[in-house]
Amino acid sequence: MNVVLVEPEIPPNTGNIARLCAATRTRLHLIEPLGFRLDEPSLRRAGLDYWAHLQWQRWPDWTTFTRALPPDARLWFIEAGGPRLYTEVRYHPEDYLVFGRETAGLPRALLEGQPSAWLRLPMFHPRVRSLNLANCVAVVLFEALRQQGFPGEYRPADNPSAHPAV
Template sequence: MRIALYEPEIAGNVGAVLRLGACLGVAVDLIEPLGFAWDDRRVRRTAMDYIDHVAVTRHADFAAFRATTGTARTILFTTKATQSAYDFAFAADDILLFGKESAGVPTDVAAVCDVALKLPIMAEVRSMNLATAAALALGEALRQTGSLPGQG
């Protein structure tokens, strides 16, 4: 399983997702352009020394990322989806894709994803923080596939 971030804009969110990947043993793909300098100290400050324990791959654009996905499903998490992540059967090799904080993913990217899922939230709010959404989605996917660290 992998997490992919499409054109992330906030260094702190990327750092938090890198730390999540390190803790749960999941690689992270960053689809450029990024909204910050990669050597930004805020990434390292948020990820701390965990950044040394996660496999990070940077891709020049979405096409370059897609060239690496093989037969794995690309699962888009979006507020525009109708199907809940909690009513979906994940596979161990799924790639969980999250869009940029300000705009999600463009329609052409959404169109090539295998599935679009949402994380249910209160109607009065727009969306969750990117790192929080990634944690909830990844936790559910790993739970379903029996891939959580420390599970029997």
């Protein structure tokens, strides 16, 4: 799987998402401009020592990223207000889950240009406009992995010398 963060702004969110991607062997794509430096301590702290296990790429802008995609790439844009729930699609192993900035989300033109790929997480309180970005990524990514049968799952029981860490 691929997780794409378009212009992320909050270092601990990106750090948590990096840790999630490392744990699930999901490739992380960071689309600039970033709202922080990649050497920022809070980014590294949130990702702990998992950055060494992360497959990731930094892109200078959306256009450069999309030009590098394979012709058959499937992008899913996760943003409030989408016409479909994130559970209503069938994810493939090479899909791209695209998330926007914490304060502004994804550009409206991008969403309206791809209405069948615009997905939402359900919200239940009218005064709460969104969920934390790292939580959204985790929810959608694990649904995609669940649909695929959690391929390549590693369990600590497979390695008795491993110790569980949270």
